Amino acid sequence: MRWPSSLISVLLVAAGLGACDRSPEYEYQAPTASTTGKPASSTGAGELKPLVFDQNDVKSFKVLPAKFEYDKNPITDEKVTLGRMLWYENRLSKNHDISCNSCHDLSNYGVDNKSFSSGHKGQLGGRNSPSAYNAGHHIAQFWDGRAATLEDQAKGPILNPVEMAMPDEKRVITTLKSIPEYVSLFKAAFPDDKEPITYDNMAKAIGAFERGLVTPSRFDKYLDGDDKALTAEEKVGFHKFISLGCPTCHTGVAVGGSTFQKLGLVKEWTGLKDNGRFDHTKDEKDKFFFRVPSLRNVEKTFPYFHDGSLATLDETVTKMAWHQLGVEAKPEEVKAVVAFLKALTGDLPTEYIKKPELPPSTPATPKADPT
Known part of the structure; x- marks a missing residue:
């Protein structure tokens, strides 16, 4: 896989290796939460640390496959x-x-x-x-x-x-x-x-x-080397997504979905009534843990969270940054991240999902039970 030249340039700047000047957009960044470490806490309300970039966070993003194979249930x-x-x-x-x-x-x-x-x-x-x-x-x-x-x-x-x-x-x-x-x-x-x-x-x-319900997006084209697949605003948002620490949980093929995480990891999520994974395992360590959702198509899959409590991406990104990373994200940072998230909206496989003609019932078919 070849990384787009524009992304490489952004990463060089982020690592302090680029020759170009930083715009105000990149002057200060939230503390990084690497996939290989723990989320960094905020130094205080409204205070953001200089960017520390971990390139492993970028390498962890993968292009969607055509379908998700499973050897115990071969697809035919x-x-x-x-x-x-x-x-x-x-x-x-x-x-x-x-x-x-x-x-x-x-x-x-x-x-x-x-x-x-x-x-x-x-x-x-x-x-x-x-x-x-x-x-x-x-x-x-x-x-x-x-x-x-x-x-x-x-x-x-x-x-x-x-x-x-x-x-x-x-x-x-x-x-x-x-x-x-x-x-x-x-x-x-x-x-x-x-x-x-x-x-x-x-x-x-x-x-x-x-396993064939797959929605490739422009982000996949970008990861695969198409430098023009994302707009300049979306590229900035991708960089911001990484530098804020979002890949701590949202990474990989589905940009999430691969781990369980506590809701309110850094800053307590008050009023949380759902015990999450604990209800299944009965292990106290799993209380308030949920499977991290995929961010693929997140623009379209509102409302958000296990309880559908938030309707907009802006509010969701703001709360996630604070409760999961201890970061008080600035409005311009939220706007940038949301721009990137919208680039994860994929193409629906319209022919694959087309509703087929279903067979009629026979006299022997059990009837509906309204009780």
Whole structure:
């Protein structure tokens, strides 16, 4: 991978190796929080330390792959075809009115833009629904990481009484087996299985489809050497993103998603009611820890945080800088970072996510249960 010349110039200036004069934009920077060290605390309200640049923070950003392969669930065309249909299938819910796409709208960057999504009989979930795009890179699924893989995650909402509310796996399998088209599609996707229609195979098909939900952006072109892919303002924002210490958590292929972090790491997050990962592990050390969200498409995936409590990127960046890094970010710094974040908005795979025609129900299909 070849780094763009403009970025190299910025990095040289940041490291004190460049010959050009610094503009006021670069005169003072917030304390760096390197991926290899701990976040630096602020020296005081409104005080910012001179820039200390760690080039490892830049090297850690990677171009998105075409899809997220998984050796325990090899991606095949047959699995993807089936998984796409199951993604949009309302009959996987108790009342035949909710699908995966209801909360993770693929035509809307994988979200519904609600603080909490509506489930069975209008019940609200307890956490914000994260985007399904680029989730194949995540260290684990759900905010608390209770599902290790996309395939594990796909099993949860269908049986969750607040979400899709199916009473048990047997009901799901009975429904799928009652529809001849699904019987054929499962046989094609899992030809070596004596019993192709299983709950695990349903999840594998959905997972295989999700692993192709990838949204390359201009940022990927920039990382791959296209110097003109980002505007001058976005390049400044990228530099500011690094120098403030954001890559402590938001790095790698998905610009996040690869670690768990405490909310309120440096400055306490007051009024926090959700225990985060602790609810899954019951380990006190995990209290208030959440899976770090990906910043891919973050411009489109509002509202933000596990509770959907903030609506704008400006406010979110400001709070993150203070609570996670101990930095009181200046308005111009926030503006620069937000400009960069908007460059992470990718292209939706419109053909890949196109809703297929779903097979009709048969007389044997279990009917919706309004209770």
